[in-house]
Amino acid sequence: MVAHINGELVVWEExxxxxxxLQQRLPRRGSAAVAAAAQWPAHFVLFDVLCLDGTDTTAWSYRRRRSALEVLCTDLQLQAPWRLTPSTTDPGTAFEWLDWTAAGLEGLCFTRLTEPYRPTGRTWRKYRVREAHDAIVGAVTGPIGAPQSLLLGRYDTTG
Incomplete structure (x- = not known):
């Protein structure tokens, strides 16, 4: 079975x-590359399938491509370092996934199940998790025109 897949390399640390x-691994060569791979193993997260056994799947709906990708992963019995990205149509589950920001997840990508693959990504949207905190600037230190520091105060649960 031959497949062209879309995905992303990730490295887990703690x-x-x-x-x-991941960036630190890229320029390494030879024994330094082997050592970095042992210390920070990379995983490939599969997002989409673009071609399957010579058939261009980009015109297929995402629902059909996702199903084909799931079958591919099952048939090949893929295990780490390969990982099929989680997928859901349940809003409650997606909302729970937004709590994964502590693991370095920056948001969720979503598309219509009926959409074909478009390399420009215009059919995909990303909901980024943003955390906001109110703070008060208490002081600015350092001479004007030189690097300066801010002293910030932040509200806690008691105000």
């Missing part, structure tokens, strides 16, 4: 995704 560790 139960969270580490883009920094």
């Amino acid at each position: 139960s969270r995704l580490s883009f920094e560790r």
Whole structure:
């Protein structure tokens, strides 16, 4: 079986995704690359299938492509370092996944189940998790025109 897949390399460090560790692995060669791979193993997260046994699947709906990708992963009995990205149509489950920001997840991607694959990504949207905190600038230190520091105060549960 021959497949062209779309996905992303990720590196885990202490139960969270580490883009920094992935970047640190890229320029290494030879024994340094082997050592970095042992220290920070990469995993490939599969998102989509673009071609399957010579058949272009990009015109297929996402629902059909996802089903084909799931069958591919099952048939090949893929295990780590391969990982099929989770998928759901349940809003409650998607909402729970937003709590994964502590693991380095920056948001959720979503598309219509009826959409074909478009390489520009215009059919995919990303909901980014943003955390906001109110703070008060208490002081600015350092001379004007030089690097400066801010002293910030933040409200806690008691105000």
